[in-house]
Amino acid sequence: MNQDTAQSHPTRSHCAVVTGGARNIGQATALRLQQDGYHVIVVDIVEPEADSLKAEARQVDLADADATRRVMEEIAAHHTVTRLVNNVGIVAPALIEEARLEDFDKLMHLNVCSALVCTQALLPSMQASGMGRIVLNTSRVVLGKEGRTIYSATKGALQSMARTWALELAEHSITVNCVAPGPIATSAFWQNNPPDSERARRIIDNIPLSRMGQPEDVAQAISFFCDERSGFITGQTLFVCGGVTVG
Template sequence: MTQSSLPRHAVVTGGAHNIGLGIARRLQEDGWRVFVLDIQEPEDATLRADAQLVDLSDPVATTAALEHVLKNGPVTCLINNVGIVKPAPFDAVELSDFDRIMHLNLRPSILAAKLLVPGMRTAGGGRIVMNTSRVTKGKIDRTLYSASKGAIQSMARTWALELARDGITVNCVAPGPIATSAFWENNPKDAPETRAIVDAVPMGRMGTPEDVAQAVSFFADPRSSFITGQTVFVCGGTAVG
């Protein structure tokens, strides 16, 4: 089966709102049948019919949701997007938060790939895209979040090598700063630190979920079959220099 004839089924974890929603909408526009996995119902009504309401930190529930999706046929595009932030300066980091963050930000990526890659192999190829973060370059108050995103980004390069012979590409998009409710929850608008983040963007504006979705769409495209193991920073230039 050629790359252009792969089944057009995509899974987006955490696709109910913010960046995940932007990605899910864009893939839908690109002709994918999109299955959103999220603890909340998608804000976009066009995504609700195929959505699975699931706590992705629960491996049993996540497995059941993915197996339900697979009843519709193989999934050849996996977008590992779900994630939470627990901002804390170094001295206030709680080890009790480690499992919570890793079990949501990292473990679902592994679980989903383990379940979906066999179908990609049978279909003749596929796409895996990880939503990481500019925080992998370093950011204060992000010990556990950066640890989880750095692990995902490193893991993606390993998968890119291991899955290349199967026609499966594995790439990352690393957003930041993107104007979403999640950003403002973790970066108070009136805080000088937040103002400094916004003012430092070379492009002179905050990013949007659609900006991130553009990069995901590129990696998911059948014509991007020779690009793997890469990370694109969707950050308005903040990762430069």
């Protein structure tokens, strides 16, 4: 059976690693990939909320490059990893006058450097398998959003890296794509935009589909990019935004 006609549900030997998979979009993604038939390992600083993700989860501060590399190499030594979702990320909202260099360093280490470390550690497994799927969770803020100087810089860096990786890894049948969520109902969103605030109301009113996105909406897009049959799509960014980026 060739790659283009392979079954949609992989065998359990295909392992998917999801960083920041204990909560919100990461958890929805990990659960969806379990449903898709992958053996899923969540790597996060906290224990997953979902029972089905707890047994294989690894707890590590993904901003610690050395500790992250050790965890990823340990996973690769025991599993055939063919899917990697670089999902972990935090936001440090601030207008340009208030943006702090210490926050820039913090977000770059967690949002960007962790993606590089994880990808480097798991690449040999994908190369040995003759295929792989790498998905990076970015954001629609790469198109511009007030108060997101540092966050947008990190997400833009991820998208730029993804395009470079797509070219470098194509010869190994490893695809690299980005999913860029718009307004998604996560704990981080509500923390930065309280549900009863005018700001939250304004954001929702500006969504063409007239609703907040759910973590499962993003997981659907990530699942698509991870699919065996999505092998001719690489270096792309898919906005999951309810139409916010249109026009």
